[in-house]
Amino acid sequence: MSDSTKVPAAQIRTMISPARYVQGKGAISRLGEFLAPIGSTPLLVSDDIVWGFVSHEVEKSLSSADLPTNRIVFNGVPSAKEVDRLSGLIQENGSDVIVALGGGSTIDAVKAAGHAAGIRWVTVPTVASTDAPASALSVIYSEDGVFEEYRFFPRNPDLVLVDTQLVANAPASFLAAGVGDALATWLEARATQRAFATTMAGGLPTLSGTALAKLSWDVLWENALPALDAVRDNLVTPAVERVVEANTLLSGLGFESGGLAAAHAIHNGLTAAPQTHGLAHGEKVNIGSLTQLVLEGAPSDEIRDFVEFTTRVGLPNTLTEIGLTVDDDEDLRRVAETASAPEDTIHNMPFEVSVDDVTSALKSIERLSRGIRERAGLPEPKWYKAEN
Incomplete structure (x- = not known):
């Protein structure tokens, strides 16, 4: 169908969703199992606080699935600068899937970086504080935390995995x-x-x-x-x-x-x-x-x-x-x-x-x-x- 004959958005109805959603107590111990079909060289992104309480289970789970543990630090704000930095690290590491571990800010930055680098992305929220983990968009802010734009992507995350015990352990x-x-x-x-x-x-x-x-x-x-x-x-x-x-x-x-x-x-x-x-x-x-x-x-x-x-x-x-x-x-x-x-x-x-x-x-x-x-x-x- 040519561009001139496409049905306008105002005349179609559509629904989008993540490829897989996983939720349950202790679910993070099975991250490797669900991640392995998506990619073989994951890049994990989290801040130091989150990594401090998920690293043991994540490393154990990825090891059991024969996946490497390659983790980098999220800098705190899903800004255009941070997205560009993460996208560059994806290229440097030769990663084929990027994984966000943390809250909505980490998740928004990771989704945008994965899209920019042309690889798949996975979200592992450690709190249930936003609905960002399942969506095909990111909210981008200035370095000072002021809203700048929505960025839209052609697909949702390949996997959303929520460990409800981690959620219950958070404030x-x-x-x-x-x-x-x-x-x-x-x-x-x-x-x-x-x-x-x-x-x-x-x-x-x-x-x-x-x-x-x-x-x-x-x-x-x-x-x-x-x-x-x-x-x-x-x-x-x-x-x-x-x-x-x-x-x-x-x-x-x-x-x-x-x-x-x-x-x-x-x-x-x-x-x-x-x-x-x-x-x-x-x-x-x-x-x-x-x-x-x-x-x-x-x-x-x-x-x-x-x-x-x-x-x-x-x-x-x-x-x-x-x-x-x-x-x-x-x-x-x-x-x-x-x-x-x-x-x-x-x-x-x-x-x-x-x-x-x-x-x-x-x-x-x-x-x-x-x-x-x-x-x-x-x-x-x-x-x-x-x-x-």
Whole structure:
């Protein structure tokens, strides 16, 4: 089919996914088994902290599969410079598959580097704090942590492997952040569906993508609180397994093939405010989700339930909790302008959204959430101060 006769993206529906997903307690001990069919000269990427607690099992697993252990250090930010550095190391080492061990930043850098070098890539998340592990895109930031661009790839990871004991051993705040990221999936997917907008997969949402986004939402409302209690004691329970799958796989499939809208665009906008740089991705996304509900004029009971639930999860839903105030006019305007950039996903909302609309909605959540929390007997927001 020639380019002139191709069906436009706006007229097709499509869904994409990783080639294989593996999850379970102790799963990292089988990394070599699942990695061997993908490549023979893997390049492992992790920071020193992650390598300190996975190295023994990884080395043992790769050795049993007759694979070499060649590991390099991730420098901390998925910037264009870091992607270029990793891509160069792939060429130097003659690697045929690159493996990310760690959180979303490591994973985004590794996916982009693997694509740039023309090899396959594998993600091994050690926390369930984002839905990055399963997707065919990376979020690229400046060296200072400001959002710059999405990079899209022609395929998803060949393997996503999640050891739920590693997730349970991490601070519960990581899992809570993943809940914040995943809760946005359904809110954005339903907005994208209403708008007949194009998804990150390059077409209209499929029924499957939208259904998985809704399933992620339902699983989290039922299981997030008991799962968080379990991981505070480093335990893997059925609730933990469900939340890890919702945060990682269901949300990953749901956002990519169901669609992104205002919540993640507002997250991107918040990266333009230095006060928020120490916050986790999912914490900023949660502010975006609540702001999207305000923009939509969502029913008051839906907003009330969302604020109460996310407060109990431990997610921010006020400006105070992300280091901003309603009087920070210049900062909030810059956030709104960045979120409303022509190429960002806020334009997948089923109505026009202006910079003024976003600024007003952001300012409104402070009094709104405080009132809901007070009436529910929930804690008052605490001021967040970013570490220098």
